[in-house]
Amino acid sequence: MQLQTAGESHGKALLALLTRVPSGIVIDTALIQNDLKARRVAEGRSERQRKESDQFEILSGVWKGQTTGAPVAIQIVNTVRDGGEGDGDLRDVESAVPVTVPRPNHADLPGAQKYGWEGSVDATLCDMRAVSERASARETAARVAAGAVAKMLLDYFDVSFLATTAHKQNRSDRVTWEEAAQVGDTLGGCVQVEVYGLVPGLGSCMEAVRRLDARLGAALFSIPAVKAVSFGDGQLLSAERGSRVADPILLDPDTGRLRRAASHSGGIDGGMTTGETLCAQLGVKPVPTLGPGDSAPASLDLRTGKATVAPSPRHDTQVAAAVAVIAVAEIALTLSEAYQEKFGGDVVSDMREAWSAYRQRIRG
Ligand code: EPS
Numbered sequence: 097m098q099l100q101t102a103g104e105s106h107g108k109a110l111l112a113l114l115t116r117v118p119s120g121i122v123i124d125t126a127l128i129q130n131d132l133k134a135r136r137v138a139e140g141r142s143e144r145q146r147k148e149s150d151q152f153e154i155l156s157g158v159w160k161g162q163t164t165g166a167p168v169a170i171q172i173v174n175t176v177r178d179g180g181e182g183d184g185d186l187r188d189v190e191s192a193v194p195v196t197v198p199r200p201n202h203a204d205l206p207g208a209q210k211y212g213w214e215g216s217v218d219a220t221l222c223d224m225r226a227v228s229e230r231a232s233a234r235e236t237a238a239r240v241a242a243g244a245v246a247k248m249l250l251d252y253f254d255v256s257f258l259a260t261t262a263h264k265q266n267r268s269d270r271v272t273w274e275e276a277a278q279v280g281d282t283l284g285g286c287v288q289v290e291v292y293g294l295v296p297g298l299g300s301c302m303e304a305v306r307r308l309d310a311r312l313g314a315a316l317f318s319i320p321a322v323k324a325v326s327f328g329d330g331q332l333l334s335a336e337r338g339s340r341v342a343d344p345i346l347l348d349p350d351t352g353r354l355r356r357a358a359s360h361s362g363g364i365d366g367g368m369t370t371g372e373t374l375c376a377q378l379g380v381k382p383v384p385t386l387g388p389g390d391s392a393p394a395s396l397d398l399r400t401g402k403a404t405v406a407p408s409p410r411h412d413t414q415v416a417a418a419v420a421v422i423a424v425a426e427i428a429l430t431l432s433e434a435y436q437e438k439f440g441g442d443v444v445s446d447m448r449e450a451w452s453a454y455r456q457r458i459r460g
Contacts, residue, residue, distance in 0.1 A: 097249070097432045099242045105232035106177045112170040112238035114157070114245060118436065119165035120444035121249050123158050128244040132172070135240045135421040139261075140273045140283070140414030147176050152241055163245075165442060170241045174234075194223035196399040199406040201384035203231035208398075222399055233320045233415065236422045243425020246432040252444055253435060253451055254293040257428070259420035262286045277413040280391040282383040284321075285416025289376045289423050291431065294363065295451070296354075296371035296460055298434040307367025308434060315426040316378055321415055322423075324379030328362025343372075353460055369434075371460055376427065380419050385411035 097117050103110035132150040150172055157168030198204035207227030247257070263285050276283050299308025309327055316325045333341055341360040348355045356372050363374035386392050387408030395406040412418075439450040454460075 097242075097246060097429060097436070099239065099429055101235055101238040101242075103172075103174075103235060103238060104229035105174075105234035106229060107174060108177055109174060110172045110235060110238040112168075112172075112242040114168040114170070114242045116433075116436070116441060117157060117163050117165065117168050117245070118249065118441055118444050118447060119163055121163040121245065121252075123154070123161055123163065123245065124248065125154070127248065128152060128170075128241050131240050131244045131247075131421060131425070132237060135237065135418050138415075138417035138421065140277075140412055140417060142410050142412045144176060144410060149175060150237055168242075168245060170238070170245075172237050172241060195225050195228075195407060196222050197395050197397050197404055197407055198224055199384050199386075200393045200395060201381075203227055207231060231320070233412075233418070236319065236418070236425075239429075240421055240425045243422075243428045246425070246428035249432050249444065250428055250435065252448055253295070255431065256292045257424045258290045258292070259424050260288050261416045261420050262288075263416070273414040280387040280389040280408060281413075282386060282391075282411070283414045283416075284382045285380045285414060285419075287378040287380060287416055287420045287423055289378075289420070289427055291363070291374040291427060294369045294371060294374055294431070295438075295455060296369055296458065297454075298369040298431065298438060299364070299367045301366040301368060306437075308369060308430075309364045309367055311434075312364075312376065312427060312430050315430045316376065316423055319378075319419055319422050319426060321380050321383065321419060322378050323381045324377075326362075326377050327364055328375055329360045330362070330377060333360065343370075354458075374427075376423070378419060378423055380416045383412050383415055385409060 098115050100113045101111060129152070132152065136145045136148060136150055152170055152172045155169040155171055157163055157166040198208065204224045204227060208224055211227060263283065271281075271283070273283050299311070300306035304310065313325050316322055329336070329341060343356040343358045343360055346355055346357055347353070354371070356370060359372045359375065361370070362376065363370050363372045385408065386406065392405040392408050395404060396402070397404050435447065439447040439454070441447070
């Protein structure tokens with residue numbers, strides 16, 4: 097399956113367009129709604145989330161409750177939007193006041209430079225909102241809706257997920273997100289996703305682009321705010337001896353299956369799944385929109401060239417918990433594609449037959 101999305105943070109709606117979907121996936125809309133809610137109400141989100149309900153509609157590709165093989169289009173209407181039940185938001189596109197001060201560490205400045213808005217001869221075009229509306233993490237709602245469909249496909253192959261978060265409390269100023277929010281500051285965090293039930297041999301060692309860790313890495317790095325991705329012991333492996341981080345191979349006496357006695361490599365060797373639990377970790381940076389107050393960082397007004405502080409529109413305080421939901425969606429989409437490559441991509445029942453035959457062959 098492959099995903100394209102469209103939509104802006106305060107536009108009319110978000111769209112997810114999922115192509116190469118096998119026929120025969122029974123669609124449980126409650127699961128899509130649950131995942132959307134988990135992303136929306138996650139710890140540290142802004143008050144915007146209380147105004148959204150993420151009501152969605154499947155526009156195509158599902159008939160009699162099942163996917164038909166046609167592209168699946170899902171629409172999520174924004175409640176807070178221009179010309180709608182807007183709330184006078186700073187980013188109302190009809191607003192007379194363009195945003196000309198970029199936020200450090202945000203897409204604002206490189207995006208404005210790339211798309212020709214910064215320094216434009218026409219001053220009305222010098223407006224960061226043209227970029228920030230699309231760069232906003234609001235777009236990830238569409239990914240989560242599509243990811244829920246991918247999870248429904250993977251369920252036919254007994255694949256399940258567990259995502260957890262942790263705050264990286266290695267700083268002297270240990271604060272909770274509520275304390276950070278009070279002073280307009282933001283926090284990063286860590287996410288771990290475990291995937292159970294995978295067969296060995298998803299991905300490939302034969303061509304670089306088919307390596308599963310490369311594809312999962314690309315998918316996970318596409319999530320806004322993700323600055324690090326690792327598998328298994330990840331970075332720690334660089335300081336270890338090979339003998340200490342081997343994952344010994346053994347035959348499980350109960351099931352007769354080949355297993356690993358440890359999983360330092362996180363369930364991927366040679367660009368392929370090993371059949372052990374897949375374990376990915378993500379480092380999530382603090383949200384770059386800061387303030388109001390002393391937390392707001394220094395910047396420059398691009399119209400006047402004068403030093404000033406970055407704007408402080410309403411923002412999330414911490415997004416690690418939301419990223420956990422999005423990461424599962426991204427991993428599910430990538431794994432769905434890998435299952436389709438391995439077992440055929442047209443019909444779920446054909447895929448299951450091929451899956452059973454493969455498991456018999458490898459006794460896995
Ligand atoms: C965001 C700011 C907030 C967030 C938003 C991302 O929204 P607003 O601009 O309306 O205040 O809540 O995230 C979402 C709306 C979402 O659904 O994830 C930003 O500045 O990127």
